[in-house]
Amino acid sequence: MDKFVEKTLSTEQIYSGKIVHLQVDKVMLPDGKIATRELIKHPGAVAVIAINDDNKLILVEQYRKPCERTLVEIPAGKLEQGEDPKQAAVRELEEETGYVAKELKYITSFYSSPGFADELLHIYFTDKLVKSDDPREADEDEFVEVLELSLQEAKQYAAIQKICDAKTNYAVLYLEMQEMMQR
Amino acid sequence: MDKFVEKTLSTEQIYSGKIVHLQVDKVMLPDGKIATRELIKHPGAVAVIAINDDNKLILVEQYRKPCERTLVEIPAGKLEQGEDPKQAAVRELEEETGYVAKELKYITSFYSSPGFADELLHIYFTDKLVKSDDPREADEDEFVEVLELSLQEAKQYAAIQKICDAKTNYAVLYLEMQEMMQR
Numbered sequence: 093m094d095k096f097v098e099k100t101l102s103t104e105q106i107y108s109g110k111i112v113h114l115q116v117d118k119v120m121l122p123d124g125k126i127a128t129r130e131l132i133k134h135p136g137a138v139a140v141i142a143i144n145d146d147n148k149l150i151l152v153e154q155y156r157k158p159c160e161r162t163l164v165e166i167p168a169g170k171l172e173q174g175e176d177p178k179q180a181a182v183r184e185l186e187e188e189t190g191y192v193a194k195e196l197k198y199i200t201s202f203y204s205s206p207g208f209a210d211e212l213l214h215i216y217f218t219d220k221l222v223k224s225d226d227p228r229e230a231d232e233d234e235f236v237e238v239l240e241l242s243l244q245e246a247k248q249y250a251a252i253q254k255i256c257d258a259k260t261n262y263a264v265l266y267l268e269m270q271e272m273m274q275r
Numbered sequence: 276m277d278k279f280v281e282k283t284l285s286t287e288q289i290y291s292g293k294i295v296h297l298q299v300d301k302v303m304l305p306d307g308k309i310a311t312r313e314l315i316k317h318p319g320a321v322a323v324i325a326i327n328d329d330n331k332l333i334l335v336e337q338y339r340k341p342c343e344r345t346l347v348e349i350p351a352g353k354l355e356q357g358e359d360p361k362q363a364a365v366r367e368l369e370e371e372t373g374y375v376a377k378e379l380k381y382i383t384s385f386y387s388s389p390g391f392a393d394e395l396l397h398i399y400f401t402d403k404l405v406k407s408d409d410p411r412e413a414d415e416d417e418f419v420e421v422l423e424l425s426l427q428e429a430k431q432y433a434a435i436q437k438i439c440d441a442k443t444n445y446a447v448l449y450l451e452m453q454e455m456m457q458r
Contacts (some may be wrong), residue, residue, distance in 0.1 A: 258441035
């Protein structure tokens with residue numbers, strides 16, 4: 093049973109875009125008072141921690157307009173309507189990097205920013221990769237460059253905040269822990 | 276030097292709220308084509324991985340309207356205008372849990388969802404806590420319940436996705452790794 097449920101009294105649709113939808117809800121708080129909530133609706137997304145045969149982590153470098161800077165991230169993308177997350181993960185990995193995952197292991201799912209958005213991010217892991225001869229093409233407004241880094245290099249990128257987003261920082265910690273467990 | 280910079284051609288302000296601001300930019304892509312970008316502007320936020328004298332992780336349970344469910348998260352909150360992140364971390368921790376941090380260690384910062392939002396989250400750690408006799412009050416529209424869990428219990432919560440957000444999943448991994456390094 094959910095605690096402190098905020099009952100929706102009314103919903104105002106503000107904007108419906110290609111990626112985000114913004115609505116403002118009036119809600120009744122547990123004490124009966126009224127509050128407003130600004131809510132970003134998002135289709136959800138997938139991300140892949142992908143390790144190649146040289147034991148390198150596959151990353152993509154891209155310009156992130158909201159942050160006005162280039163970031164180095166694990167391959168990721170939003171779910172298309174009705175798309176299975178695992179299939180989306182295979183698709184995004186191939187589109188962004190040219191690698192095809194022969195196997196994918198589900199790791200976890202988490203909300204990226206539950207205070208204002210419902211984006212749920214599904215994280216997968218693979219170390220079973222083949223290079224595609226004829227890779228699917230990325231979206232035409234996406235410019236990405238593939239990087240292949242050792243875990244040591246990825247930790248270095250995180251230390252200087254070239255890696256600087258929740259899913260990729262999570263991925264680096266995840267790999268560090270895997271490595272430590274194997275010792 | 277940033278790669279693949281997307282030059283802003285025009286900005287349309289869509290909504291300016293209490294927490295999020297939405298704008299839609301027309302940008303010039305590296306190949307000269309034009310694209311639109313939906314951008315959420317956010318003041319940034321802080322979160323605290325806080326361990327008490329019983330070696331328990333301090334968490335807060337709250338209803339997250341965007342996700343329409345109750346989540347268990349590390350204490351967090353958005354920056355007030357001009358506020359120093361470290362001071363915000365102390366303030367949010369006290370408001371949400373009644374604990375005062377005598378020391379805070381900076382861990383890292385990351386964007387929660389760089390594809391559509393500029394929210395930068397600063398993560399701190401403390402195991403130097405005292406209970407406040409007269410804690411600062413939380414925002415009046417915030418209903419939170421404090422939970423104190425062992426790392427083992429927190430891992431269990433993550434496994435069943437009662438813990439299910441980027442910063443808290445990161446925190447659980449971070450603590451697991453600290454514990455492993457101490458062995």
